[in-house]
């Protein structure tokens with residue numbers, strides 16, 4: 782019944798893309814990050830569909846959202862983004878921005 786084809790197409794394999802945190806450089810599955818995108822020269826926290834240039838920060842690690850650590854990547858916007866991330870993510874137990882990803 783089966784036709785075993787020697788297909789080695791990468792798209793056939795269920796693949797969880799790995800990303801690394803811009804603050805601590807840890808590599809994790811994409812679903813464990815909060816994504817920030819730069820659109821029109823301005824960084825913003827992204828919760829919906831993907832577009833633009835993205836950077837990732839650990840979803841569950843407040844140390845990665847401090848202004849000090851974010852400054853390297855986000856420059857003058859680090860303070861604003863840090864405050865926004867803290868307000869949004871603090872107290873959130875596990876990644877829930879992209880629940881369907883895994």
Ligand SMILES: [Zn+2]
Pocket residue numbers: 802803804805806807838839842845
């Ligand atoms: Zn991190």
